[in-house]
Amino acid sequence: MDVTFYGAAREVTGSMHLLALGKDRILFDCGMFQGRRRESEEKNRIVPFEPGSITNIILSHAHIDHSGRIPVLTKKGFSGRIICTRATASVCNYLLKDSAKIQESDAEYLNYKSVRGFLSRLKTSDRSGNLSPGKIKELKKLLKKGRHKINRETVENLMDKHGLEKIQPLYSMEDADNALTQFDGRPYNRSVTIGNNIICTFYDAGHILGSALCMVKAKEKGRTYNICFTGDYGRFGKPIIKNPTISFEEKDRDIDLLIIESTYGNRFHEPIQDMKQKIKQVIIETYNRGGSVLIPSFAFGRAQELVYVLHELYDEGEVPRIPVFVDSPLASNLTKVFGEHPEVYNVKSHKTFLEKGKNPFSFPQIKFVQSVEESMALMRDERPNVVIASSGMCEAGRILHHLRCKIHNQRHTILIVGYMAANTLGRRILEQGIEYEKSGRNGPAPILKFYNKEYPLNTRVVKLGGFSAHADKNELLKLINESNLRVKKIAVVHGEKDQALSFAEHLKKEGFSVTVPHAGDTLEVD
Numbered sequence: 001m002d003v004t005f006y007g008a009a010r011e012v013t014g015s016m017h018l019l020a021l022g023k024d025r026i027l028f029d030c031g032m033f034q035g036r037r038r039e040s041e042e043k044n045r046i047v048p049f050e051p052g053s054i055t056n057i058i059l060s061h062a063h064i065d066h067s068g069r070i071p072v073l074t075k076k077g078f079s080g081r082i083i084c085t086r087a088t089a090s091v092c093n094y095l096l097k098d099s100a101k102i103q104e105s106d107a108e109y110l111n112y113k114s115v116r117g118f119l120s121r122l123k124t125s126d127r128s129g130n131l132s133p134g135k136i137k138e139l140k141k142l143l144k145k146g147r148h149k150i151n152r153e154t155v156e157n158l159m160d161k162h163g164l165e166k167i168q169p170l171y172s173m174e175d176a177d178n179a180l181t182q183f184d185g186r187p188y189n190r191s192v193t194i195g196n197n198i199i200c201t202f203y204d205a206g207h208i209l210g211s212a213l214c215m216v217k218a219k220e221k222g223r224t225y226n227i228c229f230t231g232d233y234g235r236f237g238k239p240i241i242k243n244p245t246i247s248f249e250e251k252d253r254d255i256d257l258l259i260i261e262s263t264y265g266n267r268f269h270e271p272i273q274d275m276k277q278k279i280k281q282v283i284i285e286t287y288n289r290g291g292s293v294l295i296p297s298f299a300f301g302r303a304q305e306l307v308y309v310l311h312e313l314y315d316e317g318e319v320p321r322i323p324v325f326v327d328s329p330l331a332s333n334l335t336k337v338f339g340e341h342p343e344v345y346n347v348k349s350h351k352t353f354l355e356k357g358k359n360p361f362s363f364p365q366i367k368f369v370q371s372v373e374e375s376m377a378l379m380r381d382e383r384p385n386v387v388i389a390s391s392g393m394c395e396a397g398r399i400l401h402h403l404r405c406k407i408h409n410q411r412h413t414i415l416i417v418g419y420m421a422a423n424t425l426g427r428r429i430l431e432q433g434i435e436y437e438k439s440g441r442n443g444p445a446p447i448l449k450f451y452n453k454e455y456p457l458n459t460r461v462v463k464l465g466g467f468s469a470h471a472d473k474n475e476l477l478k479l480i481n482e483s484n485l486r487v488k489k490i491a492v493v494h495g496e497k498d499q500a501l502s503f504a505e506h507l508k509k510e511g512f513s514v515t516v517p518h519a520g521d522t523l524e525v526d
Contacts, residue, residue, distance in 0.1 A: 060231020265503025433461025
């Protein structure tokens with residue numbers, strides 16, 4: 001038996017590891033790479049093995065950096081099952097379709113830019129043929145329907161006519177729909193056959209709704225192997241969902257290989273119990289300046305936690321009852337999924353809300369924004385409010401439009417509540433904004449570029465680390481040292497290089513056999 005690490009190896013995105021035993025090929029996760037656009041695009045299109053050779057996929061949870069390339073595999077010949085928890089299957093029904101929509105929209109926009117650029121160049125070249133300047137101007141106008149909608153048919157016709165290279169989406173909505181037919185949702189703590197003499201059992205990972213520690217037991221030539229893949233391991237004492245598992249059945253305790261994440265392998269979070277008070281402080285200070293609190297948030301998990309905590313603060317009368325807007329149709333849909341799975345809620349959630357007949361995600365001041373028109377009106381609204389908008393790393397989505405309208409104004413606050421991967425706009429806002437705050441806001445504000453324009457980062461930037469869904473160093477060590485697992489060998493993945501190596505070094509000092517694989521490395525399980 002061996003495991004090959006194809007993604008999230010010395011980086012935090014693109015989770016994908018291949019377990020090979022006999023004729024079976026079991027894939028742990030099939031995630032999308034995120035970061036520099038061109039580099040990520042190239043990596044996401046490459047499948048380093050024959051998709052049709054994969055027996056089944058074990059999906060730890062629904063986040064796109066773990067699930068986002070599944071439609072790529074299915075359209076290239078993977079015909080097995082995608083085995084996950086029931087909640088993960090429900091969430092992927094929304095996340096993969098949303099991802100496909102983004103792929104199609106990005107391709108459409110890039111093709112529009114290509115045609116528009118081509119027409120602009122015709123004005124100053126001798127290749128315009130029979131096209132007069134007036135005709136070129138007319139064609140440019142035809143590239144859009146109204147101000148915002150691209151005329152896809154006209155764009156494609158002009159690309160065909162002039163031999164321009166078309167950008168194809170990574171996958172389409174149809175590809176996502178086809179992939180979803182192969183999902184097989186299963187309950188926690190029950191074994192499912194995933195290959196010849198190979199079974200998998202899911203334990204709650206406490207990361208997000210439906211996240212799972214994937215325990216794989218395989219038999220070969222009279223020998224039994226146990227592989228534990230953490231996916232993303234969660235925190236203890238979080239709102240809504242239960243704590244990560246640290247007590248396992250006896251049959252699953254002897255681990256030949258633990259594949260463990262290390263996103264925060266050398267960092268420590270603020271205490272979770274402090275988060276509510278810090279959000280209270282940010283809201284009050286921003287309200288007193290007459291500003292709004294902008295929160296870039298993942299639509300899944302983080303958005304629901306924020307709504308839950310705000311509900312508590314409003315019920316307790318701790319903050320001004322300014323409007324709260326969730327500006328993400330995806331987050332709205334996923335909040336409904338949360339409501340459909342109360343069985344995974346923790347005791348506190350049941351006592352605070354469910355036993356009182358309350359919906360944790362609904363209170364008088366909250367509004368879920370659906371239409372583009374509503375969102376545009378909200379961006380122009382200068383009254384104090386709280387806006388939770390996707391995407392979490394500020395690389396796409398409606399948060400960019402809110403930033404465009406408010407990033408220059410120091411009355412407002414950008415509240416960072418999650419991990420920002422390297423080379424994302426969110427990371428630049430975080431690092432440059434915090435540095436500017438530390439300097440006492442002396443001198444000109446940092447300049448950030450997005451939407452092909454430059455904007456001064458005059459807003460206040462505040463980071464709350466306690467909302468992270470990832471375990472920090474101590475919580476990762478809790479799984480290894482305080483659970484009833486008996487671990488033989490460890491592979492450290494899903495962490496930027498410095499985090500992964502530092503965490504591995506700590507484990508080595510504790511006497512564990514540890515490796516930090518590079519992408520493409522194969523580790524034999526003995």
